[in-house]
Amino acid sequence: MPQWVPIIILGIGNVGRALTRQIVDLRALHTERLRARLEIVALADSDGAIFQPGGLQDAELDAILRAKAQGARLRDGELGAPLGDLLGLVDVAVDDGAIVVDLTASDTTIPALESALDQGYGAVTANKLPLAADLATYRRLTDHRRFRWEATVGAGLPVIATLQNLILTGDEVIRIEGALSGTLGFLASQLEAGAPFSAAVREAKQRGYTEPDPRQDLGGLDAARKALILGRMSGLPLELSDVVIESLYPAAMNSLTVDEFLDALPALDQQYAQRVAEAKATGLTLRYAAEVSESGARVGFQALPPDHRLARVRSSDSIVIFQTARYNENPLVVSGRGAGAVNTAAGVLGDILSLIA
Numbered sequence: 001m002p003q004w005v006p007i008i009i010l011g012i013g014n015v016g017r018a019l020t021r022q023i024v025d026l027r028a029l030h031t032e033r034l035r036a037r038l039e040i041v042a043l044a045d046s047d048g049a050i051f052q053p054g055g056l057q058d059a060e061l062d063a064i065l066r067a068k069a070q071g072a073r074l075r076d077g078e079l080g081a082p083l084g085d086l087l088g089l090v091d092v093a094v095d096d097g098a099i100v101v102d103l104t105a106s107d108t109t110i111p112a113l114e115s116a117l118d119q120g121y122g123a124v125t126a127n128k129l130p131l132a133a134d135l136a137t138y139r140r141l142t143d144h145r146r147f148r149w150e151a152t153v154g155a156g157l158p159v160i161a162t163l164q165n166l167i168l169t170g171d172e173v174i175r176i177e178g179a180l181s182g183t184l185g186f187l188a189s190q191l192e193a194g195a196p197f198s199a200a201v202r203e204a205k206q207r208g209y210t211e212p213d214p215r216q217d218l219g220g221l222d223a224a225r226k227a228l229i230l231g232r233m234s235g236l237p238l239e240l241s242d243v244v245i246e247s248l249y250p251a252a253m254n255s256l257t258v259d260e261f262l263d264a265l266p267a268l269d270q271q272y273a274q275r276v277a278e279a280k281a282t283g284l285t286l287r288y289a290a291e292v293s294e295s296g297a298r299v300g301f302q303a304l305p306p307d308h309r310l311a312r313v314r315s316s317d318s319i320v321i322f323q324t325a326r327y328n329e330n331p332l333v334v335s336g337r338g339a340g341a342v343n344t345a346a347g348v349l350g351d352i353l354s355l356i357a
Ligand SMILES: NC(=O)c1ccc[n+]([C@@H]2O[C@H](COP(=O)([O-])OP(=O)(O)OC[C@H]3O[C@@H](n4cnc5c(N)ncnc54)[C@H](OP(=O)(O)O)[C@@H]3O)[C@@H](O)[C@H]2O)c1
Pocket: 010, 011, 012, 013, 014, 015, 016, 044, 045, 046, 047, 086, 102, 103, 104, 105, 106, 108, 109, 126, 127, 128, 151, 152, 154, 155, 338, 339, 340, 341, 344
């Protein structure tokens, strides 16, 4: 009999749906190779949940995925109910081997993750917010041996596993550099190609590369949270407020609506055209980069030589460069597509599989 692995998924958006599809599609492979059967026993969205202690049938999951993709709410479906709270959902103890998966973009999952881990469940997150909360919370979560967070940095790329291995095998991190935001990578490439800043932002938004409110990307906070996670893993006792963040727009623009913000962007065009021109005049390329070293963490534009690895990365890809005692002259590099629901879900699934004894 294959091992029965109950899975509780918090958040059934782009990544949650991609993960559910992968779990269903890969059942035969997991049963054959791992002697394990991943059973989705609970799902939650922001105000509803489904709980089936025996596991949801594939046909039921198909119907849920179709409905969610069309904007339905779990609470309105045949099997759904209003979400009491996430803690309650996790606490309906299923089994010691259960795994709770956080695919929300909310820090309200922290108590549920902690409770799950305290009960001996595994927990996996693609959501950065719990790990970017205060340092004490970060430590409580990551001190658990059954907690995984690979997809928080670089989606499916093995960034976290690589750093864990370096640290646990006694290597010493000297510097980590990265291009960690596909959105800002795209923007930098557009600026370099001569596009005005305002047009580059509009284009990124039209292509669906930005959040509905592009300020969430342009403020640098997402990249800063990733740098914070890498810094904390490297042993730096950082809070998010310690990360130096270059926002690509002035704080005064925070009070505008999204449309007003987009309309006001041309006021920044001249300033960015000048920065690109100055970089080009000295043969350099602008990239929005993250840097973590003993002296702290920062994210912002850097002018780099064109043959620098960060400058060469394809615009929407991610790259992380680990310079360590062992990989000093020739650093260890992880790069490739670092976003997208399918790749992120694969990163999460890898974490789940790593928790199966
Ligand atoms: N997409 C990527 O390329 C990518 C890459 C790496 C990491 N991530 C991370 O993965 C996570 C999920 O991304 P996504 O693209 O799937 O986001 P999404 O499409 O916005 O989905 C988020 C899901 O979480 C649910 N949710 C929000 N707050 C909740 C709460 N308090 N309790 C329970 N459920 C809640 C939402 O519910 P409703 O359905 O009711 O709105 C939705 O189902 C995010 O943290 C993101 O940063 C994404």
